[in-house]
Amino acid sequence: MGEGAVSDTVLIEDQESVRKLTLNRPEKLNAMNAELVAALTAAVQAAGGDDHIAVLVLSGAGRAFSAGADISKSERPEKPTGRQLMARSRHTTILYRTLLESTKPIVAAVHGYVLGGGCNMAMCSDLVVAADNAVFGYPELKVGLAATAVTPPLVHQIGRKAAFELLTLCENINAERALALGMINRITPVDGLIDEAMRLANQLSKFDHDAIWTTKRTIQRAAAMTPLEAMEMASDASLVMNIYKQ
16 A cells, blocks of 8 residues: 555555555544544554565644544434444444554654544554644533543553543643643644654664564553563563574
8 A cells, every 4th residue: 555545534544564544534623533543543554564665754744733523413313223332332432442463663753733532542552752742631520521431541541540641631831741641642832743653763764673563562562561471471472583584
């Protein structure tokens, strides 16, 4: 897959072994509707099966990375059935799992509003570069929604106390606070955001692709284990890689 789009809502551009995925609903601040969720899920899954691609960069067109779920009336049935609500929730959960389980490192380049599900996409990425104008937050409770699918990645990322504060008080934070909490990796001026994200992606892409994949997989698994269990798992992974490289 070269340059193009899964749909108009996600643009795709390859630069050597880096694939840039751009959320493309700028008029809606890249709010996540069903089409965008499906298109991004498909794009990340397709990249996972493309041996030419080593790293993904996820960004947003226009003034924001993503303002979260699109809760406008045009995107919701007037009286959704339980089955419709479950289907929508399941599709979004599949997107988050796809990001978390991607075999390719994901560098998120975020700016402007990074809210709700948009913030969760950043939390599901491996590296996050934030513009100095980025605003992070979880407004779900403000609009009468429970913060559910967005909670697990945030709790694992920054811990229970800080996650509870962000999810229940619904107070937006700036990039400096997000960096202090461990939600992002670095801050850059907004006009240098994509350049910095691409620099990191290109740096990663120069390493052995199998070694990158194994390292990411080891980090993913270790996060869910005790230290001793993680050490045993890492030892097994090292043995497999050494055998493979012989």
